[in-house]
Structure formats: structure tokens, C-alpha cells
Amino acid sequence: MAGTFQLELVSPAKLLLSRPVEMAVLPAAEGEMGVLAGHAPMIVALRGGVISVTEGGQVTERLFVAGGFAEVTPERVTVLADEATPVEQLSRSAAEARVTEAEAALAEAQLAPPEKREAAMARMLSARAMVAAAEAA
Amino acid sequence: MATLKALRMRINSVKSTRKITQAMKMVAAAKLRRAQSQAEAARPYAERMERMLAALGQAVAGSPDAPKLLIGTGADTVHLLVVVTADRGLAGPFNTGVGRFARARIRALEAEGKTVKILSVGRKGAVYLKREFGSRFVGEISYQGRKSVGFTDAHEIAERITAMLEAGEFDVCSLIYNRFRSVITQIPSEQRLIPAPLPEATAEAATGPQALYEYEPSEEDILAALLPQNLGVQIYRAILENTAGFYGAQMNAMDSATRNAGEMINKLTLNYNRTRQANITKELIEIISGAEAL
Numbered sequence: 001m002a003g004t005f006q007l008e009l010v011s012p013a014k015l016l017l018s019r020p021v022e023m024a025v026l027p028a029a030e031g032e033m034g035v036l037a038g039h040a041p042m043i044v045a046l047r048g049g050v051i052s053v054t055e056g057g058q059v060t061e062r063l064f065v066a067g068g069f070a071e072v073t074p075e076r077v078t079v080l081a082d083e084a085t086p087v088e089q090l091s092r093s094a095a096e097a098r099v100t101e102a103e104a105a106l107a108e109a110q111l112a113p114p115e116k117r118e119a120a121m122a123r124m125l126s127a128r129a130m131v132a133a134a135e136a137a
Numbered sequence: 138m139a140t141l142k143a144l145r146m147r148i149n150s151v152k153s154t155r156k157i158t159q160a161m162k163m164v165a166a167a168k169l170r171r172a173q174s175q176a177e178a179a180r181p182y183a184e185r186m187e188r189m190l191a192a193l194g195q196a197v198a199g200s201p202d203a204p205k206l207l208i209g210t211g212a213d214t215v216h217l218l219v220v221v222t223a224d225r226g227l228a229g230p231f232n233t234g235v236g237r238f239a240r241a242r243i244r245a246l247e248a249e250g251k252t253v254k255i256l257s258v259g260r261k262g263a264v265y266l267k268r269e270f271g272s273r274f275v276g277e278i279s280y281q282g283r284k285s286v287g288f289t290d291a292h293e294i295a296e297r298i299t300a301m302l303e304a305g306e307f308d309v310c311s312l313i314y315n316r317f318r319s320v321i322t323q324i325p326s327e328q329r330l331i332p333a334p335l336p337e338a339t340a341e342a343a344t345g346p347q348a349l350y351e352y353e354p355s356e357e358d359i360l361a362a363l364l365p366q367n368l369g370v371q372i373y374r375a376i377l378e379n380t381a382g383f384y385g386a387q388m389n390a391m392d393s394a395t396r397n398a399g400e401m402i403n404k405l406t407l408n409y410n411r412t413r414q415a416n417i418t419k420e421l422i423e424i425i426s427g428a429e430a431l
Contacts, residue, residue: 010185012288012373014178030353042351043189045359069363071189078185082366 005037006076007053009063011084016063023054024077026070027129035077042072048126050087050133051079062087064133066126090134098127141416144409148402155398161227162391169320169384175285176317176377183370190367192350193360194333204357206299206364209332210308215252217275217298217307218242219330221314221375222262223383224281229390231315231323231383236265238325239313243270254307258294258376275306286380291373299365302331314375315382321389323382330371333364 007024009017025034027049046068053061065081102124109120139147194207220239222232239262243253253273257263260279267274278294280286298310310331315323352359 008181008185010182012179012182012291012370013175015181028353040351042353043193043359044353045362069189069359069366071185071192078189080182080185080189080366 003037004055005035005039005074007079008077009051009065009079009081009084011081016081016084017053017061021053021055021060022057025052025054026077026079027051027065028070035072038074039072039077041074042070044070044072046070046079046081047122048129050129051084062133064090064130066130067122087133087136090130092131092134095127095130095134099124099131102127139408139412141409141412144405144412148405148409151398151401151405155395155402158391158394158398162388162395165384165388165391169381169388172377172381172384176374176381179370179374179377183374186363186367186370190333190363193356193363204361204364205302206331206368207333207360210302210305212308213251215254215307215309216246217254217256217301217310219256219258219294219298219310219312219372220262220266221312221372221379222257222259222265223379224260224279225383226261227390228383228387229393231386231390232259232261232265234323235313235315235325236262238327239266240269242311242313242327243273256294256298258372259379275301286376288369288373291376292369294372295365295369298330298368312371312375314379317378317382317385320385323386328371328375330368333367 004020004022007017007019007021008015023034023036025032026044027033027047029045029047032049033044046065048066049064051063051065052059053063055061064085064087065079066083068079068081070080071078102120106117106120106124109117112120218239220235222235226232239255243255243266246253253270254275255266255270255273256276256278257266257274258278260277260281263274263277263279276297280290301307302310309329312328312330313325314328316326318324
């Protein structure tokens with residue numbers, strides 16, 4: 001098995017995770033991205049989705065992030081999440097409420113400038129990902 | 138000389154004041170602990186954000202189409218001051234400290250011929266500055282009655298500031314708040330938000346591992362998303378430090394109020410006993426001289 005790297009997951013409210021892991025799958029803005037130890041240095045934007053952590057050949061932790069950034073270096077990965085929750089703690093009804101809210105905001109933003117519309121769209125997609133994650137859990 | 142009854146009432150009233158200040162001190166101490174741990178929990182995020190921003194900033198700074206949040210509008214005439222204070226008082230010089238600091242800054246800026254706009258966060262600062270600078274206010278935010286202030290609240294403020302910047306309503310934005318140094322010292326300080334002060338490049342960073350980062354999507358896109366987030370984080374940190382500082386200051390203020398009340402009670406009790414003794418002596422003298430006259 002490959003070596004491990006330090007995974008740090010922080011949200012504005014607290015430090016959620018900081019320990020050596022074997023692999024992490026990040027929901028990068030341009031597609032899922034698996035990171036192993038020794039990855040080339042990167043800074044990526046994240047969309048709403050689930051981060052899976054692999055240790056000892058098994059997925060040990062699944063966390064939903066609503067969006068954010070990740071800094072990847074060969075020996076460390078730092079995820080700055082806007083908001084992060086372990087998948088088990090997601091509530092489906094809360095996620096659905098958020099989708100409804102986001103859809104309304106998107107409908108409202110139809111006439112807004114493109115950046116605003118894109119932000120609303122990103123929020124809506126993130127909320128949908130949250131529902132999907134809550135269902136899968 | 139006050140009558141015995143009046144003294145007794147005074148003593149009782151000071152005693153109940155002492156009870157209240159003591160209770161407030163205890164409550165402030167408990168809340169301080171929570172606010173402090175919250176502030177500490179937010180620190181890792183801010184630190185890592187800074188590191189990432191430093192890497193990105195160096196890659197993009199200098200290019201003419203760098204985002205406004207990073208380099209500002211290039212002008213230096215309209216200053217927006219975001220003044221963070223508490224919503225409540227009874228915390229000694231906590232709020233007036235920031236208020237006085239902000240007032241000095243506003244005066245200095247206006248003396249240089251700049252235009253000043255104020256956005257206040259927290260009720261006390263607004264009350265303090267409004268009398269003198271009411272016309273400069275562009276907004277007031279208050280969390281009165283709210284149990285806790287989360288990151289989303291800070292993010293809203295950040296969005297508002299960003300929108301104002303896009304609309305060209307100011308050139309430079311600074312944050313004025315009470316920095317939490319320890320439970321007994323809070324220092325009113327100013328921090329520049331826009332243009333973003335880039336962290337000093339360390340020797341290691343300058344030699345270039347930073348330049349090796351790959352970006353997905355492009356540097357500009359990430360920076361465009363990262364900067365508003367950073368603004369939110371800075372404001373969030375200021376709000377948290379302000380909360381922690383407020384409870385620290387309140388604890389101190391209530392501690393000395395309790396002590397003063399204790400001293401006052403001692404003095405009044407002494408006074409009360411003397412008066413009582415004097416009354417008894419007077420009565421005795423009256424009885425004895427009455428008996429002697431017979």
C-alpha cells in the first residue's frame with residue numbers, strides 16, 4: 001500500500017479532521033479527484049459534494065462539503081470547506097429545504113448579472129448534492 | 138447625619154447591587170470561555186486561508202486585471218470603515234475604546250481630505266459615533282437578541298462590502314475592532330481589508346515552490362472565489378474576537394463593581410454602627426441627667 005499523507009479539513013467554525021490518511025477523493029470543481037501521497041502541488045476549487053477518506057484500504061470517513069478550496073502538496077492536503085458535515089449527520093429534510101430555497105433564489109436571479117446567476121446556480125447544485133449524499137447515507 | 142433607617146436602606150440596596158454584579162461576572166466568565174474556544178476553533182481556517190492566499194496572491198499580483206478585492210480601485214479617496222463593537226454595555230471601557238479609536242481615525246482621514254463612510258456592526262458603536270458622524274453612516278448591523286453569530290452572518294457583511302466595492306462606493310476598506318490580547322487587555326486596532334494586504338513573502342516562498350502549484354480551474358477563477366471568502370473570514374474573526382473581548386471586559390468591569398460595592402457596604406456599616414452607638418449614648422445621657430435632677 002502506498003504511503004500516507006496528512007489530511008486537514010477545516011471549516012470556518014472548526015478543525016474537523018487532521019490525521020494521516022492513504023487516499024482522499026475530493027469533489028473538485030472540474031470532476032472528482034482522487035489524491036494519494038506524493039501528489040503534485042495543486043490548488044483546486046471544490047463544488048458541493050462528498051469527500052471520501054480511505055485508510056487501510058477502506059473508506060473510513062465520508063464528509064459532505066458545501067464548497068470550498070483544497071491545497072494539495074506531496075505530503076499534505078488542506079481542505080478549506082465553507083461548511084462540512086459527516087454524511088451520517090446529514091438530514092434529508094434540511095437538505096431538501098435548502099434545495100427549495102436555492103431554486104427560488106436561482107429563479108429570482110434569472111435577470112441578475114451572470115456572476116450572480118452562476119453563484120445561485122452553484123448553490124443550487126451544492127444543495128442537490130447534499131440531498132443525494134443524505135439519501136445515500 | 139443620616140437616620141438609621143435611611144442607612145439601613147442604603148446598605149440593603151448596595152447589597153443587592155453587589156449580588157447582581159457578582160452574578161453578571163459569573164455569567165460573563167462562562168460566556169467568555171465559550172467565546173474564546175469559538176475564536177480558537179476559527180483560527181486554523183484563517184491561518185490556512187492566509188497561506189493559500191499568499192501563494193495565489195504572488196502568482197496574480199502585478200497583472201493589471203487582478204480582482205479589485207485584491208488590489209483595490211487604485212484610488213485612495215473614499216474610505217469605508219467597518220466598526221465592530223458589542224451590542225450591549227456594562228463592560229467598562231470596551232465599547233468607548235473602539236469608539237474613541239474610530240473617531241480619531243475618522244478625524245485624521247477627514248483632515249487629509251478623504252471621504253469617510255461608516256458601516257457599524259454592533260449597536261454600541263453606532264450609538265457612540267452617530268451623534269457626531271451620523272451623515273457618514275452607510276449601514277448598521279446589529280445582532281441584538283441573537284444567541285450566537287455564525288460564519289454566514291459574517292459572510293453576509295462581506296457580500297455587502299463586495300457589492301459596494303463593485304458599485305464603486307469606496308476605494309479603501311478597513312476594519313476597526315477590539316483585538317483580544319488577553320482577558321484583561323483588548324486593544325482597539327485597525328486592519329485593512331481592501332486592498333488585501335498580502336502576507337510578507339517568506340524567504341522560502343520567494344525561492345519558488347509556490348510557483349509550482351497547478352490550478353484548477355484557473356488562478357483568476359480561484360482567486361475570485363477565494364477573496365470574498367477571505368473577506369468573510371477576516372470579518373468573522375473580528376466578530377469573534379470582539380465577542381470574546383466583550384465578555385472579558387465585562388467580567389473585569391463586574392469584578393471591580395463587586396469589589397467597590399463591598400467597600401461601600403463596609404463604609405456604610407461602620408457609619409451605621411457609629412450612628413447607632415451615638416444614639417444609645419445620647420439616650421443614656423438623657424436618662425442619667427434626668428435621674429440626677431431628681
